[in-house]
Amino acid sequence: MSNAYPTPGPEAPKSRGWLIFLGILSVLVGVFSIGFPLLATVAIEQVLGVVLVVSGVFAIGAVVFGEEKNHRATSVILALIRLAAGMAMLVFVHSGVLAIAAILAAFFVVEGMVFIISSLTLRHNRAWFLIFLNGLVALFLGWLIFAQFPKSAAWVPGLLYGINSIFYGVALLGFGIAHKKA
Numbered sequence: 001m002s003n004a005y006p007t008p009g010p011e012a013p014k015s016r017g018w019l020i021f022l023g024i025l026s027v028l029v030g031v032f033s034i035g036f037p038l039l040a041t042v043a044i045e046q047v048l049g050v051v052l053v054v055s056g057v058f059a060i061g062a063v064v065f066g067e068e069k070n071h072r073a074t075s076v077i078l079a080l081i082r083l084a085a086g087m088a089m090l091v092f093v094h095s096g097v098l099a100i101a102a103i104l105a106a107f108f109v110v111e112g113m114v115f116i117i118s119s120l121t122l123r124h125n126r127a128w129f130l131i132f133l134n135g136l137v138a139l140f141l142g143w144l145i146f147a148q149f150p151k152s153a154a155w156v157p158g159l160l161y162g163i164n165s166i167f168y169g170v171a172l173l174g175f176g177i178a179h180k181k182a
Contacts, residue, residue, distance in 0.1 A: 019176025023173035024173065026165045040158030041153075044161065045089055049087070051086070053086035056082035056083030057083065062075070111135075113139070119131035141164055144160060145157070145160060
């Protein structure tokens with residue numbers, strides 16, 4: 001599970017329409033995740049499991065059918081680890097949810113720091129404070145998960161991901177609206 005949305009940097013994408021679209025999409029995903037936090041948590045865990053299984057299968061296929069002869073043993077080992085981790089997440093949902101909660105907490109903390117630092121480089125944009133606020137919220141959400149772990153791991157990741165997604169969407173919307181057309 002990763003926040004698959006682009007991170008606004010010093011040079012914003014040329015199309016503000018994409019920023020606005022992704023902002024709206026992020027808000028909608030956030031509203032769904034807040035409304036159904038357990039479902040969102042399990043969905044995040046299961047999607048990650050599927051991604052790991054598929055990437056493991058493709059990595060094994062690349063070793064078997066690829067022309068690259070170097071590092072085949074290492075590539076097979078890494079592919080099998082991905083495959084095993086993905087299968088474990090699909091079969092052992094509770095353990096996967098606990099792992100996701102811990103990873104999500106760490107992700108929010110790192111994301112918060114990145115957004116706070118990025119916002120300081122975007123001070124020329126009127127919406128820089130929204131990026132800064134998003135960073136503060138992400139840091140706070142990471143702390144909340146760590147503070148309640150593992151007691152509320154089943155619903156907290158979905159709920160907090162939803163909250164983070166809404167704040168990120170609002171930040172993207174503000175950034176897209178404030179960004180001049182290319």
